[in-house]
Amino acid sequence: MRAAAAITVARAAATLSRRLGRGGQTLPGVIAGRIAPELPRKLAAELPNGCILVTGTNGKTTATKLIAEALRESGERVLTNSSGANLRGGVVSALVSAADLHGRIDATIGVFEVDEASLRLVAAELRPRHIVVLNLFRDQLDRYGELDITAAMIAEGIAATSARLYLNADDARVANLAGAAARPDLVSYFGIERLPERLTDATTAVDSDRCPHCGERLRFSRIFYSHLGHYGCPNGDFERPRPDVAVVDVQHADLDGTEFTVSAGGDLRQLRYGLSGTYNLYNALAAVSVATGLGIDPAVTAHAVRTTEAAFGRVEKTDVAGRTLWLLLIKNPAGFAQVVDTFLIGRARPRVLIAVNDLPADGRDVSWLWDVSLEALSQQQPEVVTAGTRAAEMALRLHYAGTEAAVASSVDDGISRLLSGLPPGGDAYILPTYTAMLQIRRALHQRKEAA
Structure with missing residues (x-):
């Protein structure tokens, strides 16, 4: 009875929240959890093939979508939090929204992206069979603190389960999370063996270059971006583990995507992924790693990687009056730098709108903007507008990086300035933080409706 009441009240709250224009992706889960604290665990137990949790600083939404699509194409009925609501309330809301009043869910498996600080709560309740950790970068210092705190929270979540882990071998702090696994044989690694020089970026701020065991500075033989690469402790206390699934070659890469070769289980596979950038290559690699671990047909995985479209705001393209706008989410130094390096460097006089908010979902502390290397951008002579709080x-x-920008009075004013003088067929780039991205998508939708 309590479960049925919780589901009923939560759904009513979701409907009311949406009618008031407040979304409704998180509130139902919060309410249901308070009425029936045992409900999340019971609902998760309804999924015969269990849950997969995806966490890490950057790429959660994209990697989750790729994994979910591969599972769907393999015949699974997938439940996921596609809205991107990744706190505990958002994950529980996804379960509640899919359940009938008897707590039954018409899905065979769940794939949920989970906020790093929330993993310990969600993992303890949902008891996932698989956990993916993508990377760890400094992000929202007012919420997470430094990376050792974030890593400890994730380790606590892992230790509460007997899940198989899929860890990024190229991130030392992530690879070190293997120590929290229930058994050593439950750990799989993914990583990049080789990249063309033009796809690497050694100028990005390094967030974590210390041995997770002794604290000595790691020695890198290869850096792909920030602190992701091939490393070893000079004292011999920690070495990069050998990846089970790895990118061994990149044949082609441009703004339309990347063609690459993956080694998995002793086999070489040719894949194409429609999103650009080394950071997105890691997302595809994580999905291939999970699919390999689940025994999904490689041809099915390759098709899912090739055809899955970008999640909203993550390398999302939209047409406005015959002009192409690229929406490229930014939220921390490493991600911002990768967006600049992938989409703006090498383009003459790119037109750019950078929208930065400091609302709770963005993080109140925006001092990270000063850690992004933007000096190379000035050499492209960009036309930049800034907007947001x-x-x-x-x-x-x-x-201070050598680029002068016009300051817009609002996000909508910023869009107008960006489009002003942009010829039909032209491209422009919008780099927003999370809440600014939501505002921009609404503003663009209103413009299309009015056209």
Whole structure:
């Protein structure tokens, strides 16, 4: 009875929240969990093939979508939090929304992206069979603190389960999470063996270059971006583990995607992924790693990777009056730098809107803007507009990097300035933080409706 009441009240709250224009992706889960604390565990137990949790600083939404699509194409009925609501309430909301009043769910497996700080709560309740950890970068210092705190929270979540782990071998702090696994044989690694020089970026701020065991500075033989690469402790206390699934070659890469070769289980596989950038290559690699671990047909995985479209705001393209706008989410130094390096460097006079908010979902502390290497951008002579609650600070950061920016009075004003003078067929780039991205998508939708 309590479970049925919780589901009923939570759904009513979701409906009311949506009618009030407040979304409704998280509130139902919060309410259901308070009425029936045992409900999340009971609902998760309804999934015969269990749950997969995906966590890490960057790439959760994209990697989750790729894994979910591969599972669907293999015949699974997948439940996922596709809205991106990845706190405990958002994950529980996805379960509640899929359940009938008897707590039955018409799905065979769940794939949920989970906020790093929430993993310990969600993992203990859902008892996942698989956990994916993508990377660890400094992000929202007011919420997470430094990386050792974030890593400890994730390790606590892992230790509460007997899940198989899929860890990024190229991130030392992530690879070190193998110590939290229930058994050593439950750990699989993914990583990159080789990349063309033009796809690497050694200028990105390094967030974690210390041995997770002794604290000595790691020695890198290869750096792909930030602290992701091939490393070893000079004292011999920690070495990069050998990946079970690895990118061994990249045949072609441009703004339309990447063609690459993966080694998995002793076999070489040719894949194409429609999203650009080394950071997105890691997302595809994580999905291939999970699919390999689940025994999904490699041809099915390859098709899913090739055909899965970008999640909203993550390398999302939209047409406005015959002009192409690229929406490229930014939220921390490593991600911001990768977006700049992939989409703006090498393009003459790119037109750019950078929208930075400091709302709770973005993180109140925006000092990270000063850790992004933006000096190379000035050489492209970009035409930049800044918008959002921290538009002035973004413009100041650009000024010290050698680029002058116009400060818009609002997000909508920023879009108008971006489009002004952009010829039909032209491209422009929008780099928003999370809440600014939601505002921009609404503003673009309103423009299309009015056209």
